Amino acid sequence: MLRRKKLLFDGPLMIGLITLSFLGLFVIYSASGENFSVMVRQGIRLGIGWVVMILVAQISPETIKRFSPHLFIVGVVVLILVLLVGVVAKGAQRWLDLGIFRFQPSELMKLALPMMVAWLMTRDKLPPTFAIILLALVLTAIPTGLVVIQPDLGTGIMLAASGLLVIFLAGIRWRHLMMMLATVAAVAPFLWSQLHDYHRQRILTLFDPWADPMGSGYQTIQAQIAIGSAGIWGKGWLQGSQSHLEFIPERSTDFIFAVFAEEFGLVGVLILIVLYLFIAGRCLAMAYQTKETYSRLLIGALALTFFFYLFVNLGMVSGILPIVGVPLPLVSYGGTSMLTLMAAFGIMMGTHSRRRLMT
Amino acid sequence: MVSRSRMGQAPGEDAMVRQRLKLAGIIALILAAILLARLYSLQVSQYARYQTLSLDNHIRLQALSPVRGLILDRNGVVLAQNTAVYALKVTPERVLDMDLMLAEVGQIVDLSDREILAFKQRSSRRPGFKKQLLKTQLDDAEAAKFAVNEYRFPGVTLEAVLHRDYPFAELTAHFLGYVGRISEKDQNRLEEEKYKGISHTGKSGIEKQYERALVGSTGFEEVEIDAHGRTLRTISREGAIPGDNLRLTIDIELQREARRALGASRGAVVAMDPSNGEVLAMVSNPSFDPNLFVDGIDHATYSALRSLKDKPFLNRALHGRYAPGSTIKPIFAEVVIEEGIDPEESVFCPGWYMLPGSTRQYRCWKKTGHGRVDLHAAIEQSCDVYFYEMGKRLGIGQMSGVLKKFGLGSQSGVDLPGEPDGLVPSAEWKLATRNEPWYPGEDLITAIGQGFLMTTPLQLARVASILANRGSVVQPRLLMSKNDPLSGEPEELNNKKNTRNLHINTEAMDRVIRAMTAVMSSPRGTARMSGRRSAYSIAGKTGTAQVIAIAQGEEYDEDSLKEEFRDHALFIAFAPVENPKIAIAVVVENGGSGAGVAAPVARKVLDHFFLKALERA
Numbered sequence: 001m002l003r004r005k006k007l008l009f010d011g012p013l014m015i016g017l018i019t020l021s022f023l024g025l026f027v028i029y030s031a032s033g034e035n036f037s038v039m040v041r042q043g044i045r046l047g048i049g050w051v052v053m054i055l056v057a058q059i060s061p062e063t064i065k066r067f068s069p070h071l072f073i074v075g076v077v078v079l080i081l082v083l084l085v086g087v088v089a090k091g092a093q094r095w096l097d098l099g100i101f102r103f104q105p106s107e108l109m110k111l112a113l114p115m116m117v118a119w120l121m122t123r124d125k126l127p128p129t130f131a132i133i134l135l136a137l138v139l140t141a142i143p144t145g146l147v148v149i150q151p152d153l154g155t156g157i158m159l160a161a162s163g164l165l166v167i168f169l170a171g172i173r174w175r176h177l178m179m180m181l182a183t184v185a186a187v188a189p190f191l192w193s194q195l196h197d198y199h200r201q202r203i204l205t206l207f208d209p210w211a212d213p214m215g216s217g218y219q220t221i222q223a224q225i226a227i228g229s230a231g232i233w234g235k236g237w238l239q240g241s242q243s244h245l246e247f248i249p250e251r252s253t254d255f256i257f258a259v260f261a262e263e264f265g266l267v268g269v270l271i272l273i274v275l276y277l278f279i280a281g282r283c284l285a286m287a288y289q290t291k292e293t294y295s296r297l298l299i300g301a302l303a304l305t306f307f308f309y310l311f312v313n314l315g316m317v318s319g320i321l322p323i324v325g326v327p328l329p330l331v332s333y334g335g336t337s338m339l340t341l342m343a344a345f346g347i348m349m350g351t352h353s354r355r356r357l358m359t
Numbered sequence: 360m361v362s363r364s365r366m367g368q369a370p371g372e373d374a375m376v377r378q379r380l381k382l383a384g385i386i387a388l389i390l391a392a393i394l395l396a397r398l399y400s401l402q403v404s405q406y407a408r409y410q411t412l413s414l415d416n417h418i419r420l421q422a423l424s425p426v427r428g429l430i431l432d433r434n435g436v437v438l439a440q441n442t443a444v445y446a447l448k449v450t451p452e453r454v455l456d457m458d459l460m461l462a463e464v465g466q467i468v469d470l471s472d473r474e475i476l477a478f479k480q481r482s483s484r485r486p487g488f489k490k491q492l493l494k495t496q497l498d499d500a501e502a503a504k505f506a507v508n509e510y511r512f513p514g515v516t517l518e519a520v521l522h523r524d525y526p527f528a529e530l531t532a533h534f535l536g537y538v539g540r541i542s543e544k545d546q547n548r549l550e551e552e553k554y555k556g557i558s559h560t561g562k563s564g565i566e567k568q569y570e571r572a573l574v575g576s577t578g579f580e581e582v583e584i585d586a587h588g589r590t591l592r593t594i595s596r597e598g599a600i601p602g603d604n605l606r607l608t609i610d611i612e613l614q615r616e617a618r619r620a621l622g623a624s625r626g627a628v629v630a631m632d633p634s635n636g637e638v639l640a641m642v643s644n645p646s647f648d649p650n651l652f653v654d655g656i657d658h659a660t661y662s663a664l665r666s667l668k669d670k671p672f673l674n675r676a677l678h679g680r681y682a683p684g685s686t687i688k689p690i691f692a693e694v695v696i697e698e699g700i701d702p703e704e705s706v707f708c709p710g711w712y713m714l715p716g717s718t719r720q721y722r723c724w725k726k727t728g729h730g731r732v733d734l735h736a737a738i739e740q741s742c743d744v745y746f747y748e749m750g751k752r753l754g755i756g757q758m759s760g761v762l763k764k765f766g767l768g769s770q771s772g773v774d775l776p777g778e779p780d781g782l783v784p785s786a787e788w789k790l791a792t793r794n795e796p797w798y799p800g801e802d803l804i805t806a807i808g809q810g811f812l813m814t815t816p817l818q819l820a821r822v823a824s825i826l827a828n829r830g831s832v833v834q835p836r837l838l839m840s841k842n843d844p845l846s847g848e849p850e851e852l853n854n855k856k857n858t859r860n861l862h863i864n865t866e867a868m869d870r871v872i873r874a875m876t877a878v879m880s881s882p883r884g885t886a887r888m889s890g891r892r893s894a895y896s897i898a899g900k901t902g903t904a905q906v907i908a909i910a911q912g913e914e915y916d917e918d919s920l921k922e923e924f925r926d927h928a929l930f931i932a933f934a935p936v937e938n939p940k941i942a943i944a945v946v947v948e949n950g951g952s953g954a955g956v957a958a959p960v961a962r963k964v965l966d967h968f969f970l971k972a973l974e975r976a
Binding site for chain 2: 125126127165168169170171218222224225226227228229230231232241242245246247261265266269270273277280281284287288293296297300304307311314315318319320
């Protein structure tokens, strides 16, 4: 039994996150054109994120599991609401204006969806039956679809990934997995035809950015020049010409990795990737040690989604994946996605630090 | 199915999920390896290539602002144009000592505190080697003086920019609207991609309504820059595409005449072509100078204008809500006939009316009474008692039905942003909004266009058009054609499809129009003074709408009343009766009587319209 109320957290994970946060602030300062107030604002967001993480860590895994379906239903409802009455910002309808603050419902779903699928999986014995898998796929498809039509392809992909990862961890049979992949391959041409023109253009650009260097290939080329021209040691902090002469578009947000790589070179990149691997690895270890299947699935999926973020972001900035709007976790400028991420870490920590108290 | 405890496990599950976790971890490591391989390839294998590219990377893409489309009146007179002005722009990061620079520049050109403050706010919000406006509309002498001294001020440049200009200023302010700098609020509304290099957007009126057509598309040029980001030369350019020129249905001469006829009075005039809904004039008085808004109006001027009692920003023609008064009587006359009440049947008017079982007196505007009046005389002389009686017989259900049929209580669909509905009351409406039943007395006051009923001058002009058309409804509009400035091809807009017929009984229509003609021309017509010696035939109806209720047994005495409590004067008309070319509605706030104040305004506008037509023929 829990005798005294003590804060629950995980030391190694905290150290990883703190290191990454401070690193992020330095990069933001450079990417924003040495704008101190931008850095301070990001610092405040991080601070709020830390508070959220600690608070979420205090919620018991039983509570999280019990309320998974509720949260999921609320999430779907607000996603529908945002399509009906949402605020249009930069051509996409993603925000719900709540008067005091604006709220991006797709962020809530990033937690609610893996929670829901994990809940569904653990209602019965694992590995899941074909029917359960189908149901889980439908549950994943609903919020993903709602987000993609906003349109926000990047977040949609991340949502789909989080749901699919739970299904994978739950031990989906290989033949079922093969069937899924075959189905995806079969409907791919249809999906292609449903994509926005600019998404299609981005995918085509990937194969040959130099076909249109001043048009659709511009972003990719400029980011690659920034990364490539850094060499092993980089140009030094605040010395990146590509970012400071504004050749890199969206350099504070989705393309911030190009700024980092230009100034810190391959050595910096190596350190950054190791840092992310350390955080994701620590979380996977926590999932491994957890005693209970729901938590294990949820933590595992959240940890892998976190890593998947890094992969997609670095992939698109370095030109091996099409450009979809996915930020670099904990480093890119912006508020809501950081809060979600910190809440996710809160869930993981809370569950893990209770493992000795349960069973 | 095996039931499980809530947080329980099935044996074997643990091992399997752990297996999957390991597998996923391995996949993650493989993905990380792929990333590292890619980055190694970029940063080590291809380092030389990318380093060269980076050093040679002197080419920057710059947005070229498109020229905003012109707005012309129906005869091609320019209502909104773009004029070249000199502007001072500053790249804050390149200025060594900002305060010193501002002080020194201030000795060459006149910099107000307001301009300096606005500049400082703008530049603190947007970092990153972006030019910020310091001062616009420098005069030639200032521009020349600065050009000589430009070398002293690194980071400050003199540029020729296009500036939106409204030559008719106050005369066109309300319907045309104005452009202003794109605000943070606009940024959320507009597509970022499309607005690169564009600083202004339509904020109201036609400028807002047709923003998409007017704005054009941004062009791009590749320029070579040096290591400090300075532009050296242009390499290639893809020109911007100018916005469409818009031709409006407004006749600026008629607009000017209507404004002149209103004089200093607060009020509105809307004139339209009843056959197609083209709005010929749309005046709201008083007005304001839209040019003040183009580069941002200062706070003091804005709040001063805003707090004026006369509300110059209000487009009364579109947004003003007025009780229509007796101008509504022709509509009720039409339903009286359609309902089978004999138009020859007369009602005795002693100067007042009482509901059976009540002692409350409802007055006719003519204290001594009209004597026996039939429908024709009731319109001609605007007898209130006749319409009280008809209001009692019809009831609110019938009345609100016909009002809605004539387009009241709903938007006319005019191509201007933010059109209000107005209000047609009904028993259900009153119960729902005020939680009160509908009283019989309210039938009476509704029948003379008072009470809850609220209309806009544009709606009244449409009512006049519907009467002119003998029952067909047109959608008012201000855009005549869009003109692509490159191809020169005009895109004519056909408004015929928005026409629909109300199928009003011809005989009813004839009678009503005959009576409205008598209003202007018979010796007892209320607007006979305004119909006098007219070379063309006019059908009209006067209206006087109470602003405050006069207590029982009290007199309305115009002189003793404060101006803001005096009656609104209204008038609707169309001409020529046989083949209507123009329909008009006039509202003069607190003007007094419709016949005495509003009808003469309309007559002046009509005279101008037909005189010009004669000249042109």
